[in-house]
Amino acid sequence: MKDNKLNPFKLDFDSYILQSEPEQQENGKLWQTAIGLQQVDGLTPSKYLYETAKRNIDGEITIEEAKQLIDSYYETRQGRTKDEDDTEEADKVSVRIREILAEKTFSFTPDLLLSIHKRLFTGVFFKVKAGHFRDYNISKREWVLDGESVLYANADMIRQTLDYDFGQEKAFDYSKISKEEAIKQLTRFIANIWQIHPFGEGNTRTTAVFTIKYLNSLGFDVNNEPFEKNSWYFRNALVRANYTNMNKGIYMNTEYLEKFFRN
Template identity: 60%
Template sequence: MEEFEEYIKQGEPHKKEKGYAWLTAIGLQAVDGLKPSSYLIQTARQHIEGDITIDEVKHLVDSYYKSKAIRTDIEDRTEEADKVSARITEILSEKTFKFSPVEYITIHRRLFEGIYKFAGKIRDYNITKKEWVLKGDTVLYASAGIIRDTLDYDFAQEKDFDYKGLNIDEAIRHITKFVSGIWQIHAFGEGNTRTTAVFTIKYLRTFGFNISNEAFVNHSWYFRNALVRANYNNLTNGIYATTEYIERFFRNLILNEKNELKNRYLLIEELDNQTIKSANSLNADTPKSKNCTLGCTLEEMAVLTYLKEKPNATQKEIAAHIGKSERTIKTITIKLSEKGMIERKNGKRNGYWEIKINDSNN
């Protein structure tokens, strides 16, 4: 959004971080066709400038909507967009996170408390949703009676999964399946996609990645449609669930690739004309991230991504950012050096890390 462009391009680090959080929060409203008010944009700018805290933002927005005179001039769900945007910004700015179903449910409660009566509550009824991308058909969501058990199972499986030794493509593929799986459970009557997106961003940060906010800022509706396609089968018409589209989104999100994300590619009627192209063929001519290599593990990718942004970082700083021990970071940097992907320049005291790989290495 142009309103925050100055903070992203030229702002101080803390202003840039706040700007990205607001951009992501506002962009996510598009998954439900919502758009925040100009008042919210103005208030967000005050927060980014440091004039008010996020708590004051929420208070101002609440007060704004208590005026009946104002509410009559505003679309019904603009209030929801404004309040949820502020709450997403708050959650994304926090440094706390616990990987658990309780955290997932708590995020929903925090986002929609006072907006939906069922905020933070698992739905107790079955649902269907007519999807544009499916020409009016619906994904089969989890039955109400098994939601909590299914959610607990998926989280337990992911928690026990070992990413060690996986290359980045395998890791992204696995994370994609986990996210699309918990989304398909559809634990909440409304706000399911926004909750899943916020949880996903927080979860990915535990791997040491600085998420590319542009993906959610400009392509949040694609994110939802890709999740739909990852969970829809119509064998009679030769249509199978595929994660290829959501994987393209995640590669942009994590690796800052430039895969083309067009909603029309996801329409089921388009598949006949495309003869159901594979993810590889769709990505064949797309520029890849400089750090994308089959030889990297998820941890190595996190280190490479961080060093690309901060080449002067010490092993202690890398360890703090990635969430690993200094010994582990030392092992990773040695392996990356042996692979010819990084090189230490100018010695130990005043040195820096040089990234040696480029687009031609992929």
């Protein structure tokens, strides 16, 4: 995984936001979250993305114009390497996440997951269909599990399992429990959605964007900083919340994910 903390463009960008006017800082924080979430797949945005983000923060260009600039930038580049393809993904997905997080809309339905995935990854992923649930079974070796994999939902059961978990969450009454109990409930719901792994690629970033918007819809004052600075921790916490190996004395543990949400 690439260490974005050593990225000089990011360090300069973070300092730039701190020195911005208060009304610009909120926009800047959305950009920081969008960029930070690329860490879950070890991706690093380009210098051009940071420059474009600054122009948007300053009000020089709209988010739609920022998207167009990023798209045009890559349309003119031919014969790219694998690293350059990864950078293109990071740039395009960053600007799209920034756009979605700023929208004051939310629908509590699995269809929102499909919508988010489609908007983030159309024209970015070619091995999987953006905006479609996976139609094949998967396993993923996790370094945090010493190469073992979480058991993900069978492809034939994705929609039914999502409908069940969304139904359970929708029926849950948060008014009768403490904030600490609410965190535990939310943690389990989000962990379940991630474990279903409805998408072959881009699952964690889609889940993260959905999570932020869901928490906002519930009235939580969401601190996006953990997603910005610790998105890799977020993914590993999701893994531990969904892994059991009784022979090794390991059981599902949401403790690490709960710590993330408490921040």
